[in-house]
Amino acid sequence: MLGANPIESLTSGFLLNLELFAVTLLLALPLGLIITFCSMSRFKPLKWITKVFIWVIRGTPLMLQLFVVLYAPGLLFGIPMSSRFTAAVIAFVINYAAYFSEIYRGGIESISVGQYEAGKVLGMTRSQIFFKVVLLQVVKRIVPPMSNEIITLTKDTALARVIGIGEIIMSAERFTKMGLIWPLFSTALYFLVFVGVLSLLFGWVEKKMDYFRV
């Protein structure tokens, strides 16, 4: 590995970043919605437990959460985490689901009560109102804040190196220690290109929903 070509090493490191990014997104997007429903529940205990959970997750560093997920199962229950990558996925999914849930909540609460009432007087059920009337309006509203959060996630994946995930920055640091500086700075290009692609994608999604106003 040490003798490897820097470009190959960075590229294979970045593939880990991408993998962590994709799995996190895939799991945190739906989990966030479940957390939203809990935090908006009319059942008070569930609502408050969820609020405390969101406070803890948003109130502590993601770096610390990575360590907790990696070590706590082994230390507390004697069941060590099966792999470092799994630990990273769990920590990222929980962390990002908490943030996403608050964006979803903001989106849902921004829809005027008149939309729900219009659905009700037309005899729609609660779930019909949510899925047929409210949801797409929420999606349109939350695309800009979600784009922001997802772009942040791209770069946050580099934090996984603190629990020994050989992602791109960690790969580059190996060369720095050997006296080779340029690989570390060129990691920026990987992130820039990827975020550039994401930005184009989000722009396209926004444009797709330009046909209506909320």
Added chain:
Amino acid sequence: MAILEVNNLKKNFGNLEVLKGIDFSLEKGESLAMIGASGSGKTTLLRCLNFLERPTSGQIRVNEKVVFDGADARTLSEAEIRKNRLHFGLVFQSFNLFPQYTVLKNCTLAKELMAKERPDFKTNKKQILDEIKTEGEAVLASVGLQEKMDYYPHQLSGGQQQRVAIARALMLQPDILCFDEPTSALDPELTGEVLKVIRGLADKKTTMVIVTHEMQFARDVSDKVLFLDKGMVAEYGSPEQVFEHPKEERTRQFLERYFEQ
């Protein structure tokens, strides 16, 4: 036979008594104009009729069938409330069209969703949906908007949006169509087209309850006028009675304030 009977309807919000025992009835084909100052309870009464608020006590009957009884402690299931609600249609002050759907889809959506519950929906899907679409086009034509059916709400003027909202409510053929200040959110030059549509419905003997501040319109169009004051029916009768010969001093004062303007 009265199509709608409201008996001793009360509504409290906490300690605040908004409706203090409302009684009135409406015959099929009649239109009732509800007038009164802001805060007199007009909108709350309309929202109680549409089950958007649960009355504290009293009774509502449609076609002699009890749809709400405050003495019945049992809470109605969501399905029962939905069923009762369909006796009524409601046109909102702020239109509340669904922005992501075309004008036509705004009208047909609820009916399409209901059709999915029909046992023959799977086998006759195309035919059922075509029928609903044809109905939607017809109802839009009746409010003069057939050529706008593929537009989205934001592409229409306020008056046109409100006409779509009326069409959307008519689509479900409610027994009683309610209007909550249908022209209050419109620029003055746009109120005419909406009032014209409502007038047309009155001519076709649509049973309606109209909350309005348009006194001239109320006088011209309605068969009965109900003047609400501080959560009570202060005056109730024909437009001539209420507007020309009010029995109550407060009715006179309210009307004077309006016609001075």
